[in-house]
Amino acid sequence: MANIITIKRRIQTALNVSKTTRAMQMIATSKLKRAQDAAISGRPYVEKLMFLTQRLTNKLEEEEKSDYMKTPKDVTDALLLVISSDKGLCGGLITNLVKELLDQDTNNKDIKYITVGKKIEGAVARLGKEIIASFNFGTTLPIFDMIYPIAKIIDDYFLNKKIANVKILYTHFSTVFYQSPKVETILPIKIQKADESNEETFPFTIFEPSAKEILPSLLRHYLEMVLYQYLLESYLSEQAARMIAMKSATENAKEIIDYLRLEYNKQRQEKITNEILDIGNGASAFAYE
Amino acid sequence: MNLILEIITPEKIVYKNEIDELIAPTADGQIAILPNHIGLLTKIIPGELIIRKGNSQEALAVTGGFLEVAKNHISILADYAIRAEDIEVAKTQEAQKRAEKLMEEKVSDRDFRMAQADLIRAITELKVATKYKRRASKPTEV
Numbered sequence: 001m002a003n004i005i006t007i008k009r010r011i012q013t014a015l016n017v018s019k020t021t022r023a024m025q026m027i028a029t030s031k032l033k034r035a036q037d038a039a040i041s042g043r044p045y046v047e048k049l050m051f052l053t054q055r056l057t058n059k060l061e062e063e064e065k066s067d068y069m070k071t072p073k074d075v076t077d078a079l080l081l082v083i084s085s086d087k088g089l090c091g092g093l094i095t096n097l098v099k100e101l102l103d104q105d106t107n108n109k110d111i112k113y114i115t116v117g118k119k120i121e122g123a124v125a126r127l128g129k130e131i132i133a134s135f136n137f138g139t140t141l142p143i144f145d146m147i148y149p150i151a152k153i154i155d156d157y158f159l160n161k162k163i164a165n166v167k168i169l170y171t172h173f174s175t176v177f178y179q180s181p182k183v184e185t186i187l188p189i190k191i192q193k194a195d196e197s198n199e200e201t202f203p204f205t206i207f208e209p210s211a212k213e214i215l216p217s218l219l220r221h222y223l224e225m226v227l228y229q230y231l232l233e234s235y236l237s238e239q240a241a242r243m244i245a246m247k248s249a250t251e252n253a254k255e256i257i258d259y260l261r262l263e264y265n266k267q268r269q270e271k272i273t274n275e276i277l278d279i280g281n282g283a284s285a286f287a288y289e
Numbered sequence: 290m291n292l293i294l295e296i297i298t299p300e301k302i303v304y305k306n307e308i309d310e311l312i313a314p315t316a317d318g319q320i321a322i323l324p325n326h327i328g329l330l331t332k333i334i335p336g337e338l339i340i341r342k343g344n345s346q347e348a349l350a351v352t353g354g355f356l357e358v359a360k361n362h363i364s365i366l367a368d369y370a371i372r373a374e375d376i377e378v379a380k381t382q383e384a385q386k387r388a389e390k391l392m393e394e395k396v397s398d399r400d401f402r403m404a405q406a407d408l409i410r411a412i413t414e415l416k417v418a419t420k421y422k423r424r425a426s427k428p429t430e431v
Contacts, residue, residue: 038300045297048364052330052357144299148403205328205359208317214332218355221366228299 004271007264011257018253024089025246032176032239035141039232046225053222057191059211068189068219072161077110079132079154079163081186082124083170083230084117085238086137091245093171093179093238098123100169100181105129112163114153116231132157142231147224154223158187170230171237177244179237186226189219292324294340296349296365303370304340304349311363312339313356322358329358333365335413337373337420348373350417352410369410373421376414385411 057065084097097120105111105127112130115121117137124131133153135146157163166187171179207214294311296304311322314336322329333356338349354367388408392401 041301042299044302045299045366048297048357048366049355052355052366056330145403148406152402205330205357208315208329208331211330214330214355217332221355225299 004264004267007260007267011260011264014253014257014260018250018257021246021249021253025243025250028239028243028246031141032236032243035232035236035239038141039229039236042229042232046229049218049222049225053218054191055205056207056211056215056218059207060215066216066219067159068187068216068223069191071188072158072164075161075164077112077163078108079114079157079166080104080111080183081114081150081154081166081168081227082116082120083168083234084115084120084137085234086118086139088119089245090238090242093241094119097169097171097181100183101127104167104169104183112157114150116150116234137231137234142228142235144224144228146231147227151220151224151227154187155220168227168230170234171241173233173236173240176240179241184230186223186230189222292322292326292361292363294363294365296338296351296367296370298367298370303367303372306340306342308340308342310341312341313365314338314351315356322363324361326358326361328360329356331356333367335409337413337417338365338370348417348421350376350414352406352413371414373417376418378415378418381411381414381418385415 057069082097082101084094088094101120101123112132113124114132115124115134117135121131121134133149135150138146154166158166165185167183167185169181169183172182173179291307291309292311294304294306294308295302309324313320313322314334316332316334319336320331333351333354335352336350338351340347340349350371350373351365351367352369354365354370357364357366384407388404388411391404392408396404
């Protein structure tokens with residue numbers, strides 16, 4: 001009865017798979033929780049930084065603005081920063097990202113790429129496009145130091161007017177159940193003008209050194225912070241997607257196990273019935289002698 | 290009316306409390322901020338922040354950022370800030386050595402900059418730590 005042994009093995013395999021997927025689901029859940037905490041605790045900083053940047057730019061005339069806020073002329077090339085995960089097994093996350101990447105590629109042929117994450121690096125390489133740099137995303141919560149090399153390359157290209165704008169392609173975290181790829185422009189920085197007539201929220205302020213001198217470093221900071229927020233969000237999406245994917249994988253494995261158990265018991269019973277019949281037949285044959 | 294000080298880093302809010310005086314290292318030199326200070330926006334350079342409250346004094350190491358004063362409310366946006374008593378001297382010394390070694394080797398521009406940033410951070414931390422740690426740990430030695 002080779003068949004019955006095969007079924008038994010398949011049950012064992014499905015059990016092992018479900019154990020692994022459940023463990024992965026649990027890991028993703030705890031990582032998701034930590035990432036959410038990190039995103040929330042970073043919010044006061046970002047808000048304050050936005051507020052300060054807004055106030056500072058309000059004080060400045062158009063021509064005094066930093067290079068970060070101007071669109072370079074005579075260049076059409078764009079820079080696209082793509083953020084993906086290093087690891088797969090997170091549902092449709094990477095497929096969707098690649099789809100969006102191809103869309104971007106058909107819209108604009110003159111795109112240079114910076115990739116973060118091993119998964120997207122291959123996809124961009126296959127397109128045969130220029131990759132300026134590629135970074136690993138890592139499997140733990142992204143740390144702020146990751147930003148510096150990325151920001152430096154972006155600086156190099158944008159401030160030396162080699163590219164017209166910098167966009168970012170990342171996975172937007174809507175809810176735990178829904179994440180979608182999204183493209184945002186990060187450079188040139190666009191900041192809305194605020195109404196400063198209200199003395200209560202905008203008291204008289206002196207700038208040391210002058211507003212014009214503070215602005216570049218403030219904007220640079222702003223850029224870094226924005227990049228970090230996108231990294232965090234991509235990480236959040238990855239963990240959420242993996243959690244959901246692994247949850248359904250565990251459920252599917254359970255379904256398969258249930259089905260196989262039923263099949264196994266059926267066959268086992270059939271085998272026993274057959275044996276009893278055999279014995280019965282044998283016994284009756286004796287009786288006739 | 291007291292000053293309210295808030296020190297925010299990208300990771301978390303490091304400090305939030307009412308204080309009497311703040312001494313901070315800025316790009317134009319060290320400044321002290323007392324209650325009813327005029328609105329101010331300035332850049333902080335790596336160094337130590339001294340917070341006075343009543344008779345007690347507290348120190349923090351910061352590695353650059355921005356300082357804003359608005360109506361007795363000081364907000365510091367720091368890249369990194371740590372309280373003097375939380376600094377782990379041995380670990381920091383190790384980080385300093387590692388950074389120095391990296392800078393001596395001919396590494397890429399990117400690595401060099403990162404090592405440089407680490408080094409500045411380590412030196413600042415050590416400076417603040419050696420200045421305050423001894424004083425703070427004295428009562429426990431007795």
